[in-house]
Amino acid sequence: MHDNNLHLPFWEGFSIWNFDCRADGVWISLIPSSEKPLRCSGCAAVCQQIHGRYWRTVRDMTMLGEPVWLQVQLRRLRCARCGSCSEHVSWLARHARVTRRLAQFVALWCERLPVSHVCKLTGLHWETVRRIERERLEGQLAALPEAQPTRLAMDEFALFKGHRYATVILDADTRQVLWVGEGRSREAIRPFFAWLGPQRCRQIEAVAMDMNTAFDLEVRQHCPQARVVYDLFHVVAKYGREVIDRVRVDEANRLRHDRPQRQVVKRSRWLLLRNKENVPADKLPKLEELLAANQALMTTYVMKDSLKELWRPTEPWQWRRAWNNWLNMARDSAIEPLCRFGKRLQPYWRGILARMRWPMHTGQLEGINNRIKVMKRMAYGYRDSAFFFLKIKAAFPGNP
Structure with a gap:
């Protein structure tokens, strides 16, 4: 024609x-x-x-x-x-x-579907779809105003199997994901501070994190005026792994000649790690019976609640008294995992005390990490970590 x-x-x-x-x-x-x-x-x-x-x-x-x-x-x-x-x-x-309208169609569906599904929908090659999606994401991020953070939250998430992690850094005020990088070492997060620059590093007042020594040292080097705030959730989770789990295993081994009682102790892990107010009503008698029958488990369980109290005082002298009481009780318990945990926790007291001046936590990042897991499952994983990190930053541009 x-x-x-x-x-x-x-x-x-x-x-x-x-x-x-x-x-x-x-x-x-x-x-x-x-x-x-x-x-x-x-x-x-x-x-x-x-x-x-x-x-x-x-x-x-x-x-x-x-x-x-x-x-x-x-x-x-x-x-x-x-x-x-x-x-x-x-x-x-x-x-x-590809024409502009086809590129817009691809970009629209990439927000809702994995790249492989969009390829089937449009008949385009995987690399073509990913390039269009990358250009869209880069355009969105370029349109954002330059971040001027004063408070940060840092956490890690599992990137691949085999203990391979990535670090995500959040503006605690705007909830914008500022940076994502592979690894959780000092070298891994150093590019973030290079991107932030000396002027913006001086603006940082507080950083919430778990008890990751690498994060702590790198923040102190680049932002010496910033206060490090240790997150309650991570400290209690560490206590559960290093104290409650260890004592439970030791008590189960001690009861190896009493098989029924040994099975009760071995199967009580999640019951002991839960907060008492979250224990189902039908499981509460079992928990009380277990704690009444085992002094070591009772002590570690009570000390867990006492540990949480360190984040509640509003005056420094109240906190100091609660801190000293907790350390003394841990030392006097004669339970080796508990004594060891108290000794390891002692150098971090400034980060726990900073919670009074800066009531921060990494709870926002925990929610973001859950959504990151959903993004990974939807896409059946990502071939390119840099592209994945770009999608994470575009998914959390922050509040206006």
Whole structure:
């Protein structure tokens, strides 16, 4: 079919020259019309001189279930500013191999579906879809105003199996994810402070984290004026792993000749780790019976509640008295895992005390980490960690 007069709104400035149905889809040849002035694709300036012509093959939106291929004749112009350049086309980006509306369609569905599903939906190659999605994400992040954080929250999440982790850093005030990087060592998070720069590092007043020595040392090096605040959840979780679990295993081993009682102790892990107010009513008698029958488990369970009290005082002298009482009780308990935990916790007292001045925690990051897990499951994992980190930052742009 040849028709130089057939104009359609999809392809502004062009008319259909040829139409062909093939096995792999519909092929449409487009030639430029002379209705609009020629503009440079680089600076949008009006150009008068045509330097040459060439053809480009482009994918467009599917029509009636058939893939649409466009063979577009483009003109190369002579621009006073840019030199030799291609003409500006409203529906086709510079150097693009897909039309703008197809790119917008892909970007829209990439917000809701994994890349592999969008590939099946559009018939595009995986790399093409990911490139379109990456450009969209980079555009969103570039449009955000420059972050000026004063309080940070830092945490880690599992990136792959085999104890491979990534670190996520959040603006605690705006809830914007500022940075994501692979690893949880000092070297892994150092690029964040290089990105932040000396001026913004001086603005940081407090940083909430778990008892990660690498995080602590790196923050103190780059933000010496900032106070490190240790999160209650992580301290209690560490207590559960290092004290309650260890004492439970030791008591089960001690009762190896009393098999019924040994099984009761061995199977009580989640019962002991739960807060008493969260224990189901039907399990409460079992917990009370277990604690009454085992002095070591009773002591560690009570000391867990006492540990939480260290985050509740409102006056420094109250906190100091509660801190000294807890350390003395841990030391006097004669329970080796508890004594060892108290000794390890002692150097971190400033970070626990800082909670009174800076009532911060990493709870916001825990919620973000849960959503990150959902993103990983939806995509069946990511081949490119940098692309995954880009999606995380775009998913949490912060509150306006």
